[in-house]
Amino acid sequence: xxxxxxxxxxxxxxxxxxxxxxxxxxxxxxxxxxxxxxxxxxxxxxxxxxxxxxxxxxxxxxxxxxxxxxxxxxxxxxxxxxxxxxxxxxxxxxxxxxxxxxxxxxxxxxxxxxxxxxxxxxxxxxxxxxxxxxxxxxxxxxxxxxxxxxxxxxxxxxxxxxxxxxxxxxxxxxxxxxxxxxxxxxxxxxxxxxxxxxxxxxxxxxxxxxxxxxxxxxxxxxxxxxxxxxxxxxxxxxxxxxxxxxxxxxxxxxxxxxxxxxxxxxxxxxxxxxxxxxxxxxxxxxxxxxxxxxxxxxxxxxxxxxxxxxxxxxxxxxxxxxxxxxxxxxxxxxxxxxxxxxxxxxxxxxxxxxxxxxxxxxxxxxxxxxxxxxxxxxxxxxxxxxxxxxxxxxxxxxxxx
Amino acid sequence: xxxxxxxxxxxxxxxxxxxxxxxxxxxxxxxxxxxxxxxxxxxxxxxxxxxxxxxxxxxxxxxxxxxxxxxxxxxxxxxxxxxxxxxxxxxxxxxxxxxxxxxxxxxxxxxxxxxxxxxxxxxxxxxxxxxxxxxxxxxxxxxxxxxxxxxxxxxxxxxxxxxxxxxxxxxxxxxxxxxxxxxxxxxxxxxxxxxxxxxxxxxxxxxxxxxxxxxxxxxxxxxxxxxxxxxxxxxxxxxxxxxxxxxxxxxxxxxxxxxxxxxxxxxxxxxxxxxxxxxxxxxxxxxxxxxxxxxxxxxxxxxxxxxxxxxxxxxxxxxxxxxxxxxxxxxxxxxxxxxxxxxxxxxxxxxxxxxxxxxxxxxxxxxxxxxxxxxxxxxxxxxxxxxxxxxxxxxxxxxxxxxxxxxxxxxxxxxxxxxxxxxxxxxxxxxxxxxxxxxxxxxxxxxxxxxxxxxxxxx
Numbered sequence: 001x002x003x004x005x006x007x008x009x010x011x012x013x014x015x016x017x018x019x020x021x022x023x024x025x026x027x028x029x030x031x032x033x034x035x036x037x038x039x040x041x042x043x044x045x046x047x048x049x050x051x052x053x054x055x056x057x058x059x060x061x062x063x064x065x066x067x068x069x070x071x072x073x074x075x076x077x078x079x080x081x082x083x084x085x086x087x088x089x090x091x092x093x094x095x096x097x098x099x100x101x102x103x104x105x106x107x108x109x110x111x112x113x114x115x116x117x118x119x120x121x122x123x124x125x126x127x128x129x130x131x132x133x134x135x136x137x138x139x140x141x142x143x144x145x146x147x148x149x150x151x152x153x154x155x156x157x158x159x160x161x162x163x164x165x166x167x168x169x170x171x172x173x174x175x176x177x178x179x180x181x182x183x184x185x186x187x188x189x190x191x192x193x194x195x196x197x198x199x200x201x202x203x204x205x206x207x208x209x210x211x212x213x214x215x216x217x218x219x220x221x222x223x224x225x226x227x228x229x230x231x232x233x234x235x236x237x238x239x240x241x242x243x244x245x246x247x248x249x250x251x252x253x254x255x256x257x258x259x260x261x262x263x264x265x266x267x268x269x270x271x272x273x274x275x276x277x278x279x280x281x282x283x284x285x286x287x288x289x290x291x292x293x294x295x296x297x298x299x300x301x302x303x304x305x306x307x308x309x310x311x312x313x314x315x316x317x318x319x320x321x322x323x324x325x326x327x328x329x330x331x332x333x334x335x336x337x338x339x340x341x342x343x344x345x346x347x348x349x350x351x352x353x354x355x356x357x358x359x360x361x362x363x364x365x366x367x368x369x370x371x372x373x374x375x376x377x378x379x380x381x382x383x384x385x386x387x388x389x390x391x392x393x394x395x396x397x398x399x400x401x
Numbered sequence: 402x403x404x405x406x407x408x409x410x411x412x413x414x415x416x417x418x419x420x421x422x423x424x425x426x427x428x429x430x431x432x433x434x435x436x437x438x439x440x441x442x443x444x445x446x447x448x449x450x451x452x453x454x455x456x457x458x459x460x461x462x463x464x465x466x467x468x469x470x471x472x473x474x475x476x477x478x479x480x481x482x483x484x485x486x487x488x489x490x491x492x493x494x495x496x497x498x499x500x501x502x503x504x505x506x507x508x509x510x511x512x513x514x515x516x517x518x519x520x521x522x523x524x525x526x527x528x529x530x531x532x533x534x535x536x537x538x539x540x541x542x543x544x545x546x547x548x549x550x551x552x553x554x555x556x557x558x559x560x561x562x563x564x565x566x567x568x569x570x571x572x573x574x575x576x577x578x579x580x581x582x583x584x585x586x587x588x589x590x591x592x593x594x595x596x597x598x599x600x601x602x603x604x605x606x607x608x609x610x611x612x613x614x615x616x617x618x619x620x621x622x623x624x625x626x627x628x629x630x631x632x633x634x635x636x637x638x639x640x641x642x643x644x645x646x647x648x649x650x651x652x653x654x655x656x657x658x659x660x661x662x663x664x665x666x667x668x669x670x671x672x673x674x675x676x677x678x679x680x681x682x683x684x685x686x687x688x689x690x691x692x693x694x695x696x697x698x699x700x701x702x703x704x705x706x707x708x709x710x711x712x713x714x715x716x717x718x719x720x721x722x723x724x725x726x727x728x729x730x731x732x733x734x735x736x737x738x739x740x741x742x743x744x745x746x747x748x749x750x751x752x753x754x755x756x757x758x759x760x761x762x763x764x765x766x767x768x769x770x771x772x773x774x775x776x777x778x779x780x781x782x783x784x785x786x787x788x789x790x791x792x793x794x795x796x797x798x799x800x801x802x803x804x805x806x807x808x809x810x811x812x813x814x815x816x817x818x819x820x821x822x823x824x825x826x827x828x829x830x831x832x833x834x835x836x837x838x839x840x841x842x843x844x845x846x847x848x849x850x851x852x853x854x855x856x857x858x859x860x
Contacts, residue, residue, distance in 0.1 A: 108596070169795035172794065183837040194855045315592070
């Protein structure tokens with residue numbers, strides 16, 4: 001970025017901005033869409049999707065077996081706070097893989113677990129921590145930055161890396177007049193980091209303005225009868241909804257990949273209460289994407305991944321501690337929902353990992369890889385060599401329709 | 402080899418230049434101040450945890466209101482008492498806020514304040530509910546501040562055994578599965594405190610400990626109970642019977658309280674803890690890509706002095722590798738706004754006149770939009786040390802906005818931007834900053850540009 005372009009970016013109006021002028025947008029080679037949601041804190045997979053058909057379940061979790069769960073198939077039932085997604089399960093637009101994990105084992109640290117999940121594998125010491133979605137984008141030459149969006153306050157590290165991607169967060173305002181902008185441009189000129197950050201901030205503020213029109217259409221879609229029925233009659237609100245609306249708006253345009261995170265899953269105590277809010281936010285996020293995407297939902301896959309699952313038994317404080325295997329929820333018209341997308345080892349103590357956690361039956365990265373293979377036609381060798389180096393893809397779990 | 406430079410000293414080891422307080426002229430001046438008395442704590446007192454409005458009063462007051470009949474006179478009376486308690490706690494908290502910022506604006510011994518922030522972050526506690534939110538600053542005053550030039554183990558014990566930490570990491574309701582209460586009430590362990598003690602507070606996640614050590618430590622810690630109604634106590638009936646083995650050492654479990662003290666002593670003295678702390682200090686103060694020799698030097702001092710933090714900090718100041726001229730760290734948001742207040746020399750009268758709402762509007766909410774909520778990190782691992790984290794576009798936008806719009810709300814008469822460059826940036830000012838300061842259309846714009854400059858935000 002040379003100084004001239006920076007100064008122009010700082011001072012220019014939204015309409016003239018290169019990033020949001022329609023002709024400047026390069027189309028990606030793909031038509032399908034992928035949304036990756038990182039659930040930070042370790043979602044308790046067997047609370048979201050309860051294996052009530054296993055007699056150990058009620059025994060292990062006397063306080064985490066609240067009424068109102070919806071029967072899915074006689075063995076599994078859906079947590080009451082995910083009830084808004086039940087119609088999607090019925091329509092074959094939502095499913096889950098019950099026992100997956102990254103290769104992370106042992107210390108059960110959130111921070112190490114999330115790093116590994118977002119990097120897509122163990123990081124070589126001293127390597128630049130890039131994310132697996134970014135490496136995937138790098139395998140396809142010539143894509144423009146708006147092919148992928150990292151959305152929300154916490155940048156999606158799945159998209160960190162060499163390939164240019166875009167970022168947005170709700171409520172970014174810079175509030176500079178043209179004179180201040182010009183002067184600021186001068187003092188940032190010799191500091192590449194500040195220079196780039198300020199330029200991105202200004203672009204982001206103008207993108208947000210330009211999307212107001214699309215956002216109104218999404219608001220209308222969210223008030224449709226269908227949507228109101230699932231949401232129990234109220235329009236969802238909050239930061240996560242803004243993030244999902246924005247992601248949908250971009251995915252209606254040239255963007256093909258969006259990634260963001262939802263937090264609040266670290267339910268060590270009083271989980272019966274504590275998990276309600278994050279589950280509700282997750283359901284609202286998915287329904288907002290669905291409403292916002294309209295017909296494009298048919299071409300979309302949403303993967304919800306967490307750093308690890310939690311202990312099979314409830315702990316002393318009516319919550320659960322950090323575990324190993326967990327569930328991956330997936331949704332979207334392009335994926336094969338309405339079914340359990342992988343094996344479950346059961347809860348018998350001998351089948352637990354370390355006699356305490358859900359035993360992972362597959363590598364969650366392989367599922368993500370096969371979904372990218374199915375949605376974007378990426379070759380398996382690229383996936384095993386470049387996107388998830390060293391991963392053995394195994395058999396295709398056929399999550400993509 | 403690089404050495405003391407006043408410009409680096411005020412940014413890397415302080416809260417920046419001030420038009421009121423002279424910058425340290427030498428290394429020994431910094432060391433003498435740090436080894437001397439904590440004058441700011443005397444001049445601008447904040448209540449210690451034990452002296453603040455007692456946390457234990459809040460919950461019984463709430464309960465009393467709930468128990469009284471709806472609409473009754475008794476309920477109205479009890480509600481008044483609860484409201485009075487809350488109002489008083491709010492006012493106390495506002496006073497702490499005033500004192501906190503006055504210390505940062507007025508201190509000469511700025512490294513001490515930076516150390517308090519560093520150690521508060523090392524032992525991150527993030528509580529959004531109940532009476533604890535009024536007590537975070539008193540906790541720091543009691544459990545962190547006196548020990549930043551004292552012994553690590555004393556700080557470790559003071560924080561770990563504080564009710565806020567016991568509550569935050571779930572220890573207050575963790576029971577030995579085979580303890581009397583564990584068996585009769587069918588309740589059990591919560592591993593959270595044990596895990597974070599090893600992973601974050603002492604050995605670090607790279608340390609040689611296993612899930613079994615976490616579990617054994619969690620069992621050893623049982624007996625530490627906490628309830629909102631009665632506070633903290635050691636309860637034998639919650640303690641797991643039998644011995645536990647943590648990191649190869651067996652604790653008999655016969656004297657639960659003494660064992661807990663002992664395991665904290667052992668964790669503090671573990672050689673890996675010295676390395677973990679040394680690395681964190683260097684990462685925080687000097688560079689996110691730490692010089693290994695510097696880290697090992699500090700770790701050796703930590704080990705040789707039994708975790709004497711004054712000696713470790715002094716060793717950092719004395720090591721030329723701490724004075725690399727490149728300033729690659731970015732001031733995190735709270736430090737950034739505090740450095741701004743210091744550069745502006747906001748008056749004591751103005752700070753005392755600010756309501757909690759004013760603090761929220763001018764300092765706390767803007768810093769939250771820059772990514773840092775006051776004393777509320779998103780997890781027990783504290784705030785990021787990564788420069789790129791603080792300069793995402795959305796956080797950057799919030800920094801620019803604060804710099805450009807808040808100074809005129811914090812100070813009735815802003816200085817001439819040209820002199821503000823000198824008093825704020827000292828030897829860090831470059832020609833382009835002098836140019837924009839003189840080209841600014843008004844004082845607010847000029848002052849804002851100086852605060853928004855990389856020279857002001859880097860350290």
